[in-house]
Amino acid sequence: MIIDPSKVETVIAEIAEEEISSRFGALKESEVTTKSGPNDFVTAADHAAEARLEKALLGLYPGAAFIGEEAAAADPELVKRLDHERGAFWIVDPLDGTRNFVQKRDEFGTIIALVENGETRQGWIYAIPEKSFATGSLGDGVTWQGDRLSAVGAAVGTPVGYRSVGSLGQEWQETMVPALRAKTETGPARCSAYAYINLVLGKRDFALYSRVHPWDHAAGAMMLGEIGGRAAYLDDLGAYAPRLTVGRPLLAAGNVDSWEKIRSAIS
Template sequence: MIVDPERVAAVVREIADEEVGKRFGKLQAGEIDTKSGPNDYVTLADRAAETKLERALSDIYPAAGFIGEESAAADPAIVDALHGDGSFWIVDPLDGTRNFVQGRKEFGSIIALVEDGELRQGWIYAIPDGKFAIGSVGDGVIWDGDKLGPLPSAAGRLKGSRAIGNIDDKWKPTIVANLRSRLETESIPCAAYSYLGLLQGKRDFALYSRCSPWDHVAGILMLREIGGEARYIDKNEPYSPPVSQGRPMLVAGSQDRYRRVCDQLLGGIAEP
């Protein structure tokens, strides 16, 4: 099923602006908490936005289940449903919470709809900018009202982003050494803005080692719609929504970018 993308965008904008945007720079100490570690923040804004988004999205598509980042933090087993059939909303109410807490204007809301394991629709809302990327399978991607097309071929040294702190030790020495010597990268503090940069050609690729569905499903669907690629490069497997920990996943805005980065990271692997 494909839902009305503009209807979803309208409710996401309303809730994110109210529960997240209006709290930016105004959080009290008691409204900030941590989860898995001292830098893994969760705030009143995350929780309030997720609660409202669950209600609003369920009204739009009642038959779809709901998997939110904060719900999954409380009960990780809910993500296992993605291994089976059915439709699910996958939601990160506030991506880039650390930026949000520390006063940096790169944070957003990420929404995706999957059906029987297939990526169907995605929304990325850049809250500080008030701009949306919206994608539906087979229908392309809209960014701030304009349709995005395939990226032109990349010339020169490829530039990308990385979040590889959890990468498996089997892959770490080769990948880290090749990233440093062959490619130009920066860290990823916010998946929403990382994917928006890839869609616009501001960055050529991103490399991840911890792949939670609420961070990746929407952005990967959109990249595929403009001719990009997302694969686990350890076994050359296409990305799928369940959580992956430790495996290196490469995403790129075009097939040529993907192949070039693979060549430089691993000395070449089978083409997608």
């Protein structure tokens, strides 16, 4: 089933404005807590936006299941459904870049993917401070701010990208991290929404991840494929699929030649 992309955009923009933007720079201490560690923040904005998105999205596709980041944090069994269940799922990160949001850095967004039978069919990435959407549908391309995107050029010179490698397995830590430092220029991947937007716009060449949550990657990986890029694991070269993996290196790039160039350089 294909949902009218504009209807989902309207839902996201309205909820982001009312539940997230309205709280930016105005969070009370009681509205900020942590999950897995001291820098893994969750706020009242995350919870309020997720609750409203669940109700609105299930109204658009009543037969789908819903997996939100905060619901999965409370019940990790939810995300495991993607490993073995068929059918349709809304996969939602209501506020990606929560740490930025808490620390008043204006780089945060909402990411939504519609997955059917293990395949991402549609995706929306909303850059909340810019009020701008990257929107994609499988087989129908990607738009940014309503304009259709074309292929991005291959990396020239030293590849520039993002890194999130703290969860890499030891065998990869010992070889890949030194190569990454020596042969590329990277900055930390603090917000998947902006990382994928910059990849589809050709503003960055690649991103390397080691802890891969489906709400961070399902929409963006599909969009990369639609513009001729690639998101795949370096251990077995398998294409990204919407599920949780930890320790495996996922390389994402907006151009297949760039993907191969970076893979050769760091693995």
